[in-house]
Amino acid sequence: MMNFCLIYFLILVLVDHGFGFNMDECKESKCGGHGPAVRFPFRIKGQQPDSCGYPETGFDLSCSERKETVLELPNSVKLLVKNIDYVAQVIYTSDPQDCLPRQLSNFNLSASSFRFRDIGLFNDQSSLFNCSWRKNTFFQMPCLSAPGYQVYVFSSRVSMDNIALLYCAKMYDVSLVPDDMIDGNNILHLNWSIPSCGSCAAKGKFCRLKANTTEPEIECYGKLRQIKWSSAKFVATGIVLVLILLVVVGIVVYRIYSFNRIEKEYQSKIEKFLDDYKAFKPARYSHADIKRITNHFKEELGQGAYGTVFKGKLSDEILTAVKVLNNSQGNGEEFVNEVGTIGKIHHVNVVRLIGFCADGFRRALVYEYLPNTLEKFISSPNAENHFLGWKRLEDIALGIAKGIEYLHQGCNQRILHFDIKPHNILLDHNFNPKISDFGLAKLCSKDQSAVSMTTARGTIGYIAPEVFSRNFGNVSYKSDVYSFGMLVLEMVGGRKSTVDVKERTSDQIYFPEWIYNLLEGGEDLRLEIDTEEDNGIAKKLAIVGLWCIQWNPVHRPSMKTVVQMLEGDGSNLTTPANPFTSTAPAERIHPKIPSRSLYQDLEIIKETE
Known part of the structure; x- marks a missing residue:
């Protein structure tokens, strides 16, 4: 019903003839050619009678010698009026000396009709x-x-x-x-609630005091602007445009309502978490701080499913990586996971969370900055300048293993990462590894043998089979062990794209299975290793990786055992049982293999529970 009334009103506006304003003594006025239009409830002193303004403190404006519109507040605070929004009932002001905070000690709006908007x-x-x-x-x-x-x-x-x-x-x-005074902004928003003339302005009408009333009451009258149309064609066009506009506005209002409802629930969850987190929270930054730290998001480091990472700087010596989270993603779980999990962790092989931002609906995480990821050094098999050397690869694998062991055993609660992969292993300037990105992490007690999951989480190629289907066992900390094993095998094969092929075959097989075939047959790994020491390291890493990717979680070692295996010389390590179903090993075939076959999708097996 309301929509039809609005349409009828707009049609009357479209077909009405004439153009002009109400020409009484309280007509709209200005101090200068570019100044704001002044009308009720305001008046310009010296140009309009007292009856043209609202009879309360603050609605009398004046004109300066430079034809600027001036608003005077209590305690002799004078501000320049830049604009007046009569619909929203907001007046936009600035300080003549371009320094609003200088007048902070004098601001006292208790005796004024205005209030700070923000x-x-x-x-x-x-x-x-x-x-x-x-x-x-x-x-x-x-x-x-x-x-x-x-x-x-x-x-x-x-x-x-x-x-x-x-x-x-x-x-x-x-x-x-007010927020307007922080970080150098010189525009102050003041609003008023009485008199309530916004509805008149929204209808395109003037507002004034009713005559012959004991209390100040307002009424709408006249028309601010009338549009003249000369043909029925224009009228019909206007009706169609109004109908389209109403449909669009209805959709937008519904979307805004839905979005605000979801975001309020989201924000409520975040604020409750932050209240509970005060005992051990890192530094909390405002959105203005985040903009300053990132130099207004100048240098982008990368993008992910949950947000964009920018390079930042707390000081000349302290660089940061700032992950700005997407507002539209998730229900707050990713933000709570990252802050709640990594904020409690202090380990040389886990990235450090410096601070976070939860400013309204804007959220960000501030980490220590690390220049490289492990992925960069194992994804270019033919780029020799990217190869780190077998000793350094061994140290990196050991550091990652110690970091995961700390997550599993060193915290009050066991932390399961669920996304161990080269992209989430950061390297400092000395190539010390640090585990990052805890958005998919779960917490559980140390004596808990299994965790519940409603959906598979992680990256294809590194996800343990039991995460897809409980037919392979329960999801537990052994799922991280599997991901670590796949990562280590990729480190071993990172410089290898193909092997020699016998003329009788051109098959391709899974790279970890190819490594198992060679080890089972007592052969070298054929990875262009220069020294016997390097060959021993490569073989040790390969055996550890194969132990970690056993399909049955019970057969995988714990990360504490993995650390012990990596710290040893590898001479006592035995090759595990064959974790694959292929019959190729018995034929002693050396087929061509893809360099990145570790990204091969696992077959998804439906739950039977």
């Missing part, structure tokens, strides 16, 4: 501090700062003993700090 984190008493040196930036007031010191705003609840206030001196307290 009050963010500082919705209570705040204080300004003069800081001669600060390692970590916070909410800065750039225009109050000078060479040798910076001015920051903190909540008054922050104790003077807080390490964040080291080298800082308190300047003065302020009642409220």
